[in-house]
Amino acid sequence: MAAARCKECGKPTRDRSYTGPFYPAGGSNPAIICGRGSCEEPAEEIWLKEEEITRYRNGDRIFDFNTFGGGKIKLADVNPTTTGTPT
Ligand SMILES: [Zn+2]
Numbered sequence: 001m002a003a004a005r006c007k008e009c010g011k012p013t014r015d016r017s018y019t020g021p022f023y024p025a026g027g028s029n030p031a032i033i034c035g036r037g038s039c040e041e042p043a044e045e046i047w048l049k050e051e052e053i054t055r056y057r058n059g060d061r062i063f064d065f066n067t068f069g070g071g072k073i074k075l076a077d078v079n080p081t082t083t084g085t086p087t
Helices: 050-057
Strands: 003-005 019-022 045-048
Touching (some): 019 050, 045 050
Antiparallel strands (some): 003 045, 019 045
């Protein structure tokens, strides 16, 4: 599974087999958060494992991401589909 990291955290250290970085299509999304520990910075880099690099070379561009710490996404403060505060 691919790992999403901010520029500061960079290459995943727990598993040294990651290669990259690769970049999200259309640029990074500030709501997608770095997967390392308690880091809260936007994930600007995507790191791939060997089998994913093979898929990438074969034209695949869609990957599941974030092994360590799980996928993190930053939400807006207000949910526009409710009256304001989510219930
Ligand atoms: Zn980070």
